[in-house]
Structure formats: structure tokens, C-alpha cells
Amino acid sequence: MILDLPRFLDAERPYWDELNAVLNAIDADPFRRLTLAQITRLQYLYERAASALARLSTFSAEPHTREYLEALVARAYAECHANRERNERFRPAHWLLRTFPQTFRRRLGAFELAAALTVAGVVFGCAALVLDQNAKPVLMPFAGLMQSPANRVKQEESQRGDRLAGFKGTFSAELMTHNIEVAFTTFALGATWGVGSAILLFYNGVALGAVSADYTRAGYTQFLLGWLLPHGVVEIPAILVAGQASFVLASALIGWRASSARRKRLRLAASDMVTLAGGAALMLVWAGIVEAFFSQYHYPILPYSLKIAFGVVEFSALTFYLLRVGRK
Incomplete structure (x- = not known):
């Protein structure tokens, strides 16, 4: 199947921007607790970005976009699948x-x-x-x-x-x-x-x-x-x-x-x-x-x-x- 690259990028970029914003918000407040809906949305955005990265990897064009997406997917993976406990804010x-x-x-x-x-x-x-x-x-x-x-x-x-x-x-x-x-x-x-x-x-x-x-x-x-x-x-x-x-x-x-x-x-x-x-x-x-x-x-x-x-x-x-x- 031939991929219409410009159209594909235009359609997917809003989701990448949303994922980046979510990850930035988590980094800004590492103690925050996500709701179930937020966790579900994060998982969806991560899977969608990973799928887009897999499709882009077959193209030699858009290397900067691919590098950006690789970093974004790696950050999302760390949030969704890393085997670690998040430190919680001390609540007296x-x-x-x-x-x-x-x-x-x-x-x-x-x-x-x-x-x-x-x-x-x-x-x-x-x-x-x-x-x-x-x-x-x-x-x-x-x-x-x-x-x-x-x-x-x-x-x-x-x-x-x-x-x-x-x-x-x-x-x-x-x-x-x-x-x-x-x-x-x-x-x-x-x-x-x-x-x-x-x-x-x-x-x-x-x-x-x-x-x-x-x-x-x-x-x-x-x-x-x-x-x-x-x-x-x-x-x-x-x-x-x-x-x-x-x-x-x-x-x-x-x-x-x-x-x-x-x-x-x-x-x-x-x-x-x-x-x-x-x-x-x-x-x-x-x-x-x-x-x-x-x-x-x-x-x-x-x-x-x-x-x-x-x-x-x-x-x-x-x-x-x-x-x-x-x-x-």
C-alpha cells in the first residue's frame, strides 16, 4: 500500500503534539496521579505514535520527523511500561x-x-x-x-x-x-x-x-x-x-x-x-x-x-x- 506521506503527517501530527503535551505535564509534576481516562488516553496515544513510527521507518525521507517520533515513543514507553515505582509526594x-x-x-x-x-x-x-x-x-x-x-x-x-x-x-x-x-x-x-x-x-x-x-x-x-x-x-x-x-x-x-x-x-x-x-x-x-x-x-x-x-x-x-x- 502506497503511503501519502504529507497527508499522513498532517493527520498524525496533532496526536503526537497531544502526546508530547501529556508527557511534558507529567515531567513538570512527577507526583501527579492520572485518572483512568487519562491513563487510557496516554496508552492510546503511545500505541498510535509507535504505529506511525513503524510506518515511517520504511521511508528515507523526513529523517527529522522520524528522529523526533523515536524520542517521543521512547518517552511514552518509559511512562507506560517501565518497571519502576513513581515517587509520591509526602502527605503528612x-x-x-x-x-x-x-x-x-x-x-x-x-x-x-x-x-x-x-x-x-x-x-x-x-x-x-x-x-x-x-x-x-x-x-x-x-x-x-x-x-x-x-x-x-x-x-x-x-x-x-x-x-x-x-x-x-x-x-x-x-x-x-x-x-x-x-x-x-x-x-x-x-x-x-x-x-x-x-x-x-x-x-x-x-x-x-x-x-x-x-x-x-x-x-x-x-x-x-x-x-x-x-x-x-x-x-x-x-x-x-x-x-x-x-x-x-x-x-x-x-x-x-x-x-x-x-x-x-x-x-x-x-x-x-x-x-x-x-x-x-x-x-x-x-x-x-x-x-x-x-x-x-x-x-x-x-x-x-x-x-x-x-x-x-x-x-x-x-x-x-x-x-x-x-x-x-
Whole structure:
């Protein structure tokens, strides 16, 4: 069949121009989502341009047109058939309400492992302090915890003014920085096949268990709960989430019964690890605010019942968020 080249070019060029405009629009906004109708139209324009290129390839005339069409078809092919994932614009609300809680639930086994190690540490710390009171300097990480619970409670309850006036913002930032550093250290130790993370989580549990046993045995359980619950119900789970991320990393490195290469396993797990680490950091920001502006104030400034109730509400909300929010 003889091709009327000028007529053919005149008829097809509008479709090429339309395809070029669509591809330019995609390049200008790579995060845009095409509708089904737009995708169908793109596929049609690509197939039509490819067909035209095949017909033009038999002609030695119009080399510039053929070169232009070759480039256009190649661009369209990359959009329609390339085996790659398009990066999506970060949407904070979507990440907070769907991505993070869904990732948490998908990797729940790693969180349970982190929690089990911490609980084991709590039990060990409690038992060690009960069996040997002289072990207190070894079990507790801060010098401020060395004083007797009775003296600590008496000192805190004697406060009448705002002892953190003018410094709450600075103190809150320091708490956030320290806790996020601990969380990210826990996460990074996943590179030790999880061994370092396991040790750190267990030790955190030991310190928590020792402090809890010390105040409970002295009869200051209410003070302990009022002191730790407001920020601890978020801070401790945040460290566990960091541990969860570390065990996701460790699993990708070890590759339990996995046939894929380590590089591929790490690439597939990278998104979940970053999501969990980011979620832990966000939780610790909130915990730092609560600890500086609320937890440090005790009876008679704030009644213990109010502080305990606040912690219970926080924990309930966090549990609902992590286990229920974002379900389809």
C-alpha cells in the first residue's frame, strides 16, 4: 500500500503534539496521579505514535520527523511500561493516619519481640533490687535516682513555685534530643543483627524495673505512677517502636529462609524502617513536651489522680491509634 506521506503527517501530527503535551505535564509534576481516562488516553496515544513510527521507518525521507517520533515513543514507553515505582509526594496527614499505623501493624512481630525483651529486663531489674538493695547504683542509670524515694517525694511535694519557669522549653528540647538519640541508637544497632538492640532494650527494662521496685517497696506507688505515666506511656512505646525498626533491619540483614539477595531485602524493608523510626521520633517529641510541662509537677500543684488519669487516657488513645487507625 502506497503511503501519502504529507497527508499522513498532517493527520498524525496533532496526536503526537497531544502526546508530547501529556508527557511534558507529567515531567513538570512527577507526583501527579492520572485518572483512568487519562491513563487510557496516554496508552492510546503511545500505541498510535509507535504505529506511525513503524510506518515511517520504511521511508528515507523526513529523517527529522522520524528522529523526533523515536524520542517521543521512547518517552511514552518509559511512562507506560517501565518497571519502576513513581515517587509520591509526602502527605503528612496520610502518613500519620495511614502509613505509620499500618506499618506498625504489618511489623507487629518485631514490636512484640522488642516489648518482650523490655519486659524481661523489667522483671530482672525488679528482682535484682528486691534481692539486693545494694545493687541500686548498678541498676539505675542516673545519679538523681540514688536518693531514697522518701526524700525524693518529700523534696518534690515541698515545691510550691514553678521551678522550671523560663526553662520548660529548653528542658523539653533537651529531653527530646536525648530520647530521640536513644531511639535512633536502638534502631541503628539493628545493624548488629539485632544483638545490640536487644541488649539496649533489655537494659532499659532493667532500669525501669529497678526504679519501679524501689518506689513501690517504699510505699510510693502513687507518686511513681503520677511521675512516670504522663510521659512514659508514650516514651516507652516510642523506644519499643525504635526497637521494632531495628529488628526489621536485622531481619532484612539476616534473611530468615529468604531466597532474595540482601540488597533487595534491605531495599524492600527500607520504607518500613524509615516510617517506624520517624514515628518513634514524633512520639518522643510529644513525650518531651509532656514531661517538661506536666510530669515534673507533683502534689499539691497537680493531684496524682489527675496525672494518672491523663496517662491512662494517653495510653488508651495511643493503643487505639496504633491498632485501629488506618484500617481499610
